[in-house]
Amino acid sequence: KAGVTQTPRYLIKTRGQQVTLSCSPISGHRSVSWYQQTPGQGLQFLFEYFSETQRNKGNFPGRFSGRQFSNSRSEMNVSTLELGDSALYLCASSFKGDGTFVHGSSPLHFGNGTRLTVT
């Protein structure tokens, strides 16, 4: 089975621009979550989608948004980029055997991330 795929791997944007990152989960995984990783703040949860609905949201400003499509692929968007948005953005997928919303015990399968640099 193919793993979680994130595109692009690297992005360089200018302050004030917007960016869209893409994530394709493992086949059959219906839950997709996003995390931001920075040297200063570590790994922080952004949001989670299941069946095209946002189920959980972290403590990030409204400039950070996401969506999920019917094939479980997900995108996250950051508008009006700031220098502090420079980070590795990680997508993870998970599943529960009965196909319902994942349980906290379900392990996450991470992609290799998108490295965003804002200049």
Added chain:
Amino acid sequence: AQSVTQLGSHVSVSEGALVLLRCNYSSSVPPYLFWYVQYPNQGLQLLLKYTSAATLVKGINGFEAEFKKSETSFHLTKPSAHMSDAAEYFCAVSDPTSGSRLTFGEGTQLTVNP
């Protein structure tokens, strides 16, 4: 609210020596605990997880961890370090209502010296 504290942001061991990476958690409900490893320019890979079954959990690559409720700890160990173990290790906590929301520790960078 949940939190995770990893003691020691950097740990250095010799090849063949014991690896011990410390993790303490705080959770108001029975937790699920995870250890992930991250190699340079890669995402996180699951090493092992505790989900209220056996308190001693065995994972991949010879790693194991023991859940100690009285100490609120979930330390990661490996009897004999290998050069390929050099990476960053993250402890994380969730609970039955968390979905995919994990709270991560700050990470421990493991260096293995020849």
